[in-house]
Amino acid sequence: MSGFVGGLVWGLAGGMLIALATVFGVWWERKVAGRIHMRIGPQTTGPAGLLQVPADTLKMILKEDITPAQVDVRVFRLAPHIVFVPVAMSLTVIPFASGFAPLNTSIGMLFFLAVPSLSVIGMLLAGWSSRNTYATIGGLRAAAQMISYELPRTLSVLSVVVLAGSMRPLEVMEAWRPWWILANAIGFLVYFISSIAEVNSIPFDLPQAESELVAGYFADYSGIRWGIFMMTEYGAVVAASLFGAAVFLGGWRWLPGAFGVVLFIALTLLLITAIIFVKWTFPRMRSDQLMTTAWKILTPMALVQLVIVGVIVPWM
Template identity: 40%
Template sequence: MSEVVETLVRVVGVLAAFLVLPLLVGQTEHKVMAHMQGRLGPMYAGGFHGWAQLVADGVKFLQKEDITPAAADGKVFRLAPAIALVPYLVAMVAIPLAPGVVGADLDAGLLFVLAVSAVGVLGTLMAGWSSANKYALLGGLRTAAQLLSYELPIVLAASSVAMAAGTLSLTGIGEAWQPWWLIWQLPALVCFVVGGVAEITRPPFDMPVADSEIVFGPYTEYTGLRFAFFLLSEYAGIVVLSALTAVLFLGAWQGPFSDQLGWLWTLLKTGVVAVLVIWIRVAWPRLREDQLQLLAWKVLVPLALLQLAITSVVVVAMG
């Protein structure tokens, strides 16, 4: 019976995190961008500093008419938002907040999270292909190109950390982390964060949804709750990217009083990375499509391979 209760608690905890953290990231983005750009941002919904703005947006989306274009592939069109959102929920199951504070402590947790989170991008590709809209199709093709280009540096950078830790378990990597890894694995950290931002099509890598070029790309024909799912999947992607970065490169729960407050350290580090992702959106202009590919293949991939080679030499020398 205790195992059933423990499993239920873990499921409820993961669901609560999935429902709350992306909304917090969204609200933080509103406020951080507003302050960086010298404006107020949402201030009225809910009273204090517009804390309920995202709730109001959700209610607005619920009230909007749900439209499926006549020429669209109906089944794929309706399924795409779920494909974009659900994988991030599944990925959160394997990301630990502290030893023992995790939905499922998998021996190959790193591979599981990378594989599952990559599936979420396919939802955007499905949306672009099924919408029967030339702008949506172009956005979907751009999404596919970004996935192919940036998945490689992400995997190579994560492999460097796994090799240094000697395990694919995210809990094991967090426990093996040392402060000097911040210097040693810094190139891998840069490759991982930049590649992750590109994979979830965040600015300056938002060419698939570039409104000044292709309306809103794969999401052009979406309305109501399905459109809201795509927006929520973007914030959920930021949470997964930030939490995984915290575990792999920032020591996750390691810090003062980590025995009692380890989970808090993980959340704080996740929040810092999320704010960094928001700052990148505000500070950098959108790249051209050719610049996107050049950055991946001529900068990030060689840098990640170099980091992997250095890690191999150090591990062999220390072993």
């Protein structure tokens, strides 16, 4: 029974982490975007505008949760949860500190890649049940994009698995050496780009495409259900950054004990900021460019990385 209670506690903790990450993430993103636009960003509400997002959150929770008349009601209400749960689950296998991952499983690396991709089912259902052209197109784009970018992303992580000789994230971390950053440089680039695509951030935001599809698959949502989609997006950014900072950049391996964990968080924040930088710098891709990037550029790059690792491993 203790495992069950433990799971419950970790589930709540993970949910809180995502909620907090969203609140701070939105604030941080608005600050960074402000600097890129040569503005200051939020500053009026609270110190450095810190209370702006909690105020917005309160507004969002109190907002009416509208279910349009023509939608498939039950599927429409279910969809946000199907989007959210897999992303929250993916946080469980991340090696947060030496010897500590909430779910220490022998297939953790594969788990992290396989489970978050399930949220695309929720996106498709949201797009379908809204009975709305924008939402349907958004859902279709989400599916095409997620399936395409899963391949280079998985291949890029595979090279780390080959180097470490294990799929248990904690064992990968124990085996991690600083020279892996150089050996895995191409793989890390592939992972970073395809992660941006997996979290539907600009320049890969075709499924949402504010200026053409309004908000894509969640165009018809409002209030807290819209908020769940928003939280999922930030949760996915945080999860991808945590995982990348751990298995590619070494996370807490650089420094002993608690200092390592602090460094791990700092590296994660660095990756999140990098994703925000990319988001506010590049224009949206065309759908054919999107597919070309996945299949003709990233996948061969990941394969080259795999060959490099394959040559290195026998000499280790």
